[in-house]
Amino acid sequence: MIIDIPATTTGAVNKKLVEVRETGGAVTLGRVLTLVVSTDDDDNAEAVIDAANEASREHPCRVIVVTRGGRVGDSRLDAQIRVGGDAGASEVVVLRLYGELADHSDSVVVPFLLPDTPVVAWWPDTPPAIPARDPLGQLAIRRITDATGTADPAATIRSRLQAYTAGDTDLAWARATPWRALLTSAVDQPPHESLVSATVSGLSAEPAVDLIAGWLASRIDGPVRRRGGELRIDLQRESGTITLSRPQTGKTATLSRTGAPDALVSLARRETRDCLAEELRRLDPDEIYHAALAGLERVIWE
The missing domain is CATH 3.40.50 (Rossmann fold)
Structure with a gap:
């Protein structure tokens, strides 16, 4: 009614x-x-x-x-x-x-x-x-x-750190959640080595990709590079590489690991309603999001 x-x-x-x-x-x-x-x-x-x-x-x-x-x-x-x-x-x-x-x-x-x-x-x-x-x-x-819909998404998401107050978040962060979950799961598999570097590529106007780079930079001692191009994340370890890639408009991603067969995983772009529902699940400050914003300052932009 x-x-x-x-x-x-x-x-x-x-x-x-x-x-x-x-x-x-x-x-x-x-x-x-x-x-x-x-x-x-x-x-x-x-x-x-x-x-x-x-x-x-x-x-x-x-x-x-x-x-x-x-x-x-x-x-x-x-x-x-x-x-x-x-x-x-x-x-x-x-x-x-x-x-x-x-x-x-x-x-x-x-x-x-x-x-x-x-x-x-x-x-x-x-x-x-x-x-x-x-x-x-x-x-x-x-x-x-939601930096994604602004005139300059990249500049908007980078400006969030200076404007940050505990309780702030951005829907671009929720759009990156499935990617972060898959990468974390892959890193937790043997041989359990630390990451030495990472390369994150994707559309230059996609703040979710920027936040993934910032998140990795906040957790890796080595260099993290952000490039334009295909949607792809490469994590480098001493013994090999973990790669997660997906066509820009696709729904299925490929997870590749040195010494293991490729795996296909469902990874469609999240709808706004799903991202909003995720953000409403927690009402306390999101310290990892804050760390990802701070990590953007360590990212090497290419």
Whole structure:
């Protein structure tokens, strides 16, 4: 069920939420968090809401989507409430801000935060320079950005270290999770030798590949190189090489190890909803992500 409430107030929207809850059976019981989504791209809002809805099936929550319809003209709040099949396992409140109100999104959001539940903020497109200092970021204990969709993904992900505050993360990090898991598993196999160097290649505008390089640099004493080209990771040990490669648009990767037969592994690109669900599983600081950001400074860019 979708209910549009044009030219309204936060009080009127909250009243409507209570009414919907009482008449339609929608409840907030079991909601484990409040997810606040901030986007300036109204055209992409539906895709963002769909991703949040899918993630909410694993993490029941209230989703508050804030979009800015323009800062010119009179202040106005247009709201929309989604419950039931249109809201996954959550209830969605869409807030479109116009005029001067667009600069005070935190004040508009506060009345809709669920009491006694943690708040997570997500910027699916252009993130603030320092998420923890953003008005919405100050409400949250976990702040999720996505460098992949920015104008310069490589520069954006490298800038995350200076802006880092405990609780920050990026969806590019979650996109790299299956790769990190496969590489860790391969290294744990005999002959149990330390890695002496690594080479990571892939699209130059793919921050997930950058983060893999930074992660390796934080764990290897030897050089780690980042190159453009095919999607491929080579880990060098004294006795041989471990290679994990996949076609750019493929779903199956090849794991090669010196002295062992090649293995084919499923490694499709992860959907945004899956990455978001992973990030919502932990609300504590991600120290390994922070180490990967710091490791980017040790990477040799070729």
